[in-house]
Amino acid sequence: MLYRMIYEKGLAQASYIIGCQQSGTAIVIDPKRDIDTYLEVADQEKLKITHIAETHIHADFLTGSRELAAATGAELLLSDEGGEEWRYAFSHTGLKDGSTFTVGNLRFEVWHTPGHTPEHIAFLLYDTPASAHAPIMFFTGDFVFVGDVGRPDLLEKAAGYRGTMEVGARQMFQSLKRFRTLPDFVQIMPGHGAGSACGKSLGAVPTSTVGYEKLVNWALQINDEEEFVRELLSGQPEPPKYFAMMKKLNKEERPLLKELPKPRRIGLHDIQQALDSGMPIIDTRSKLAFAGGHIPRSINIQNNHAFSTWAGWIMDYEKPFLVIASDHEIADIVRKLVRVGLDNIQGYLPSIEEWSSQGHELEIVEQISVHDLYNVRNIADYTLIDMRGHNEYIEGHIEGAINIHVGYVQEQIADLPKSKTLAIYCAGGDRSSIGGSILLRNGIKNFVNVTGGFNAWKEAGFPYVQGEYPSATPTSVAYTSSAVVS
């Protein structure tokens, strides 16, 4: 038996390729969209991918299941649980609770495990004939993580299915009851690791066991359903806005990606055209370079681990766009884009050096240090905007700051206070640089970005408040699908 976890750091997402060397066949569970990774492993290990399975309709990434099926001819095994509304709209082999299938000597038993989503299933693996009666691994998707369980509120918050989150929490409680019946020795292979927005306190250890989770996972320590529901629904971070789009694209018929896009290098002429036509430009350079100078109206999403998430959150899925990225980073960026379904890249500019040296206009982000803000200037002259998540804000923020999560800045543009200069901040500066670029794109120039953010503020020993809820909370925002950058 071959076992390989493919871990994608940007989305903290785990997929698996499990093979039977004797039969030369393999299954991939929850594949990401850049499927060459699986084809290469299969190639190296001399295995043919004959099966592809998903644990549920993913919200945080666009799966590559159908691309992989097209490339390999493998059978597509998907949940038929959860009711009509959650049925995959394209051809597949439907799985139900109790279904089994085999890949060579490997036998998989399907469990229906609703909670995160109504149709969620998990796969219990038996390595026959070695252990026909003792399961070796449990592929749990977003049901049980190491140290956490899947959040049941995404459908309601991100996709607008009113009233589903409490139902989900109660289903999760029941699903976990059944989970406890598994032997302690079974290994848990989850769908996410630390950093995913699909749970709130995922551990950094990649794998665990049923017995260990029973002892350590918070969700398995609570035996009272009401308490469990309350705890599970509290403190979940803001769901990225693109999750609704992912749900839709993962469920319905859509054009397949034949191969990874190879965007062409563009010139200043193309930039000028984009500026004229309003085509969005993602500037992936560092926030400092962006602050130092950027092409007017471009959006700063730095090329780091959070790139996929922010790109999915901020960009309009319907619109083609350009990218500022160096030659040696563009291939990586393309992968990160297609993983969240942003395939519509029209080209990239490796550097804005030429733009700048030819005397074209550079837009600058005005910056202020925490020292200047607190000691030199009069802080009362500024309206402070805290662009972090609500949980972080509650844990501590600068007195008087209004909390507008960066993901909702675009919707709030019209309602932003205008009497004073805005001073925007986040934890370390990444999110406020995104937010600042959205302000500039909307013509709002009267703001400063606080370098180093709240981290620098605390580091400097300046006072801050804890635990107070401000009047304007992000949950009051009406999320509309048109509120993306366009």
Added chain:
Amino acid sequence: MLYRMIYEKGLAQASYIIGCQQSGTAIVIDPKRDIDTYLEVADQEKLKITHIAETHIHADFLTGSRELAAATGAELLLSDEGGEEWRYAFSHTGLKDGSTFTVGNLRFEVWHTPGHTPEHIAFLLYDTPASAHAPIMFFTGDFVFVGDVGRPDLLEKAAGYRGTMEVGARQMFQSLKRFRTLPDFVQIMPGHGAGSACGKSLGAVPTSTVGYEKLVNWALQINDEEEFVRELLSGQPEPPKYFAMMKKLNKEERPLLKELPKPRRIGLHDIQQALDSGMPIIDTRSKLAFAGGHIPRSINIQNNHAFSTWAGWIMDYEKPFLVIASDHEIADIVRKLVRVGLDNIQGYLPSIEEWSSQGHELEIVEQISVHDLYNVRNIADYTLIDMRGHNEYIEGHIEGAINIHVGYVQEQIADLPKSKTLAIYCAGGDRSSIGGSILLRNGIKNFVNVTGGFNAWKEAGFPYVQGEYPSATPTSVAYTSSAVVS
């Protein structure tokens, strides 16, 4: 907690780097000798390697513990169990059964687990404060593998410690008793995977759990000590001859490797000098290329997964040597060599094209197909030599064949039957190509190599015998340390 298995396919050997992100520190367990791998992981993950531990004095590879300690300043944690004879002869922190140490928030508890070797220890890991009382992983070295346990006969067979193998088997029985007391949910992180010579039936799954092994591992199914000892000592494959040298080098003071050797490209002049002086030449090309033509007296050890093992087995540790290998393979080959302590590479020749085109002598291996051997020629005109392991031979061989494991050909040279042409074979041709090159190096030219070996013989449907023990078995061979190629 960061967890990373570093799996080296050539030796089927697993080492581990476990880090505590909070403190920024990490431990490496059983490092291989090309330590750059660990330094790179630590670098990427922003961890400082502060501890290095070994489970036992390894026999199958030269550890990089001391090289890694020199490069990082980390503390060296080694067993002080097993008696004076098994004490590491250089400076280290001694561990005993019950010792504990911490790496940031990670707490390690030391178990003395004799059986494979007298000093063998294992490490039980607690991830505090998350689970101060529930161990998460057990680093078992060559104590418990997935599906097997460490063999106790190496010291006796490979290193000449008479009478130790039965003692070891009984210790293993006791150590396994204690193993059963662990909770089922603990994950097992062993020192080897499938293909290692340190056990006889290792599984291909890299990790397991205590509970799963209790159910599936053959060694945990036997409750009677005598039966266990009998079973454990039977059917173990021939131990590679270099194991004795590894034991010695891993225990004693030796010069450290500062960095991986970068052998220079040599010319025909250097080859001529090597031929004149008798310096060994390892030809790493394919067996077919070797058969088609090679530099006289060179040894054919193909650059595949078994390279380290065969190089360790066949080569003389005292002698410098040359290598025939292409530019794009030499770096990989150097790693494989230093992993078994063969650091003394004097240079490499990328191709023998020039040697051949300038009219220098090429030595050829005469080959015969199984069809010709069985149908065209008179098989009675040949003395058949089966160069596989004894277990394979017993399972099936060509009638009349004498079994001389390729690792013992050098010692048997003088005693080889000389009346007829030898026909040498192994399973698929790799080992008989090594063996053929040893014959040629010793001036024996009256032989043919059977292409395709026993696999081709069976494929062709020709008859063979099973289960009969021949008169001359490899166990009768006296293993002397001088019997290496020189």
Added chain:
Amino acid sequence: MLYRMIYEKGLAQASYIIGCQQSGTAIVIDPKRDIDTYLEVADQEKLKITHIAETHIHADFLTGSRELAAATGAELLLSDEGGEEWRYAFSHTGLKDGSTFTVGNLRFEVWHTPGHTPEHIAFLLYDTPASAHAPIMFFTGDFVFVGDVGRPDLLEKAAGYRGTMEVGARQMFQSLKRFRTLPDFVQIMPGHGAGSACGKSLGAVPTSTVGYEKLVNWALQINDEEEFVRELLSGQPEPPKYFAMMKKLNKEERPLLKELPKPRRIGLHDIQQALDSGMPIIDTRSKLAFAGGHIPRSINIQNNHAFSTWAGWIMDYEKPFLVIASDHEIADIVRKLVRVGLDNIQGYLPSIEEWSSQGHELEIVEQISVHDLYNVRNIADYTLIDMRGHNEYIEGHIEGAINIHVGYVQEQIADLPKSKTLAIYCAGGDRSSIGGSILLRNGIKNFVNVTGGFNAWKEAGFPYVQGEYPSATPTSVAYTSSAVVS
């Protein structure tokens, strides 16, 4: 002005990219078929390729002019000299003697320079305004090389245009007269370097000047037309057989290559199918590996500088084929194949290790050393076949050897002497390995390949004859287009 020579060693072919930085435009002269090279240079240097020119209808490679025009939209500038028969059959801008065109500040003057071919033109470059009246470079194609001139016999010998070679030689004499009128200081940028089959004594220095060539080039030392014609037509090497196909493909409409083929890795099943259907297999491994064992009926064309030439010569342009080549060499091999228009690769097998280890039949080339041939065996028992070029044969060969150039072995199969075992040789073994594989493919097994070839024979001090013409010369062979491997 940017100047870059792109030199392709395999065909000893030079192409040029010349750019005007001020206008940002560039021209490519005589592009090879893997055009990514030019696109990359243009990209790096921020130039747009606006013009593509050819000096003549090439015979030794398939040009990438039309692929490059399709990729860039550049104007295609081709000769309209030489009469209807030599007119390009697809859309282009026609050039005549005296035509001029400009690329930014660069002015090109067209010379009609027949001799090598009737339509041949050359380009005299002026770097205006720096030197509007002093030409800086002369792009001569196959008109004047460093130390040689283009051969006028290819059309007749390779493409069957009877009676053209003397006409061409006389035209060359006239073209050279005009060449002498150029100023000494003009730099010569030729279409080939040493090793090309388009001339007989090309120098190894890549560039020269008009004045230097006047002093050193043999062709410019002869003032008598008859003597010149005689000298030019004598001693030219055998033209590769694929030249006729290249002439045709370079002149006529043909499907364009969109991108370099990426052949898939195949398995043993595909090999078996190829063997069953008769699909040719090119084995690109070393001749020694081929001799040691190969898949039956495969053709050995080693992956070295001569690969393109031999593949073009030996393979059938109409038939799809497979390749044996390692993963790290296949991309290079694909380039070498498409350069001569062999685009029809169906897949590649990285190694025959698995074929061999599974007991499939291996074909072997029987080899003999020159020592054995001369000293041990009775040379009179063999019919010696010298597979080198006729010129080499005349310079020296083993007594009694028959000269059959390897390129004509396929046609001569039926007429090969059959009474004795054949002993085939060439200079160092490469060509006789090709020839041997053709013999085997045609069912002729009664031969031995002389390792080291004539070089080893001379090195050993064995006697040979010089200057005698054998009865059977290669010029008597009837070249038919069907006589390729199929």
Added chain:
Amino acid sequence: MLYRMIYEKGLAQASYIIGCQQSGTAIVIDPKRDIDTYLEVADQEKLKITHIAETHIHADFLTGSRELAAATGAELLLSDEGGEEWRYAFSHTGLKDGSTFTVGNLRFEVWHTPGHTPEHIAFLLYDTPASAHAPIMFFTGDFVFVGDVGRPDLLEKAAGYRGTMEVGARQMFQSLKRFRTLPDFVQIMPGHGAGSACGKSLGAVPTSTVGYEKLVNWALQINDEEEFVRELLSGQPEPPKYFAMMKKLNKEERPLLKELPKPRRIGLHDIQQALDSGMPIIDTRSKLAFAGGHIPRSINIQNNHAFSTWAGWIMDYEKPFLVIASDHEIADIVRKLVRVGLDNIQGYLPSIEEWSSQGHELEIVEQISVHDLYNVRNIADYTLIDMRGHNEYIEGHIEGAINIHVGYVQEQIADLPKSKTLAIYCAGGDRSSIGGSILLRNGIKNFVNVTGGFNAWKEAGFPYVQGEYPSATPTSVAYTSSAVVS
């Protein structure tokens, strides 16, 4: 004969490797310091480097001649012309006008060609026996370039040898007289291409011929000595300050570089130490990123083609330093540093992301657009500093701007006008970013950097003055060796 030009874009410097394939030997002329390039070419072409020659004591880079001699054992051939003061102080084979030496079949004739420097020699190559009496190439070093000749003022201006520049100009006139005696057809292989500070109008074509230069090179059009001297000495750009150091290091005994430094990745702790101890930090990121935020007191020298020159000019040769550069650029930067002898790199930091996110102080460069400067603010409130070369300044500058070449900012610090805010600019922003960082390092914060520089100013159509000399010219500056960043 093998001919290969090695062109190093950063210094616009050409070196040559010329080999004789027949003897298997080669010479390198004017090697750069990262000598692995030559060793690789020699390796590929199967040549042994047996000779190394220099045309003169270089001022713009540290030669690798002695490193290459140490690595290969080659003979070092250096000028003994020009008098005692210009004699190399270490062991070498001395060459004089008329000396000859051979490398296989290649014969080199030495010409003494003073002008650029007193000891300057050039090498006339004959490819014997092909052309024993007709020279094929002339390796001219900094004597004759394509379109220009070497400047004779460097010794005086950069190295302080008073009164030498006119003498040099007259010697150059005489040397050129002799140059005219060469045949037109000889190819010119010069020591520099366009962009070098060793001449003033070098062409972009890499090679030329004697005859072409006679027609096109301005220096060969002037027959009157006085006019020639006047013309040659006028309009030469400011010589980089490090030239004096290069002259010294290239002439005297110095420790050799064994291999290219591999600087370690450092952490924030090392940065803090550097800040405490005053160790210089070179920040190689883009000027925009530097403006957006940088580690206080670091110097911005962007990693582009001019990096070597500016690093040599700005940095103190005696002091160790740190570098901010990404992992994928550091190797390239190390090469650029050692080429000008800056070997003392202590480590590098791949990103300042962590520095910034942990709340450490970021220094910012205040920027202003030309539009704001001209239209929004009152330009009279600023003292304008033009940091370009004097020639550029004369050609056109913003009215009222003072010209201080960026290379002299450090010396002028004390004398800078202090009454108003400084507005610094250059052509496109690179040099003013260097200059701005020097201001900040010296505690001067009251300045703004004009984005886009003079290019943007002109592009915007704002008025400027031409041809007026300001009162303070850079030639009045006293250049002292202590005036480097430290």
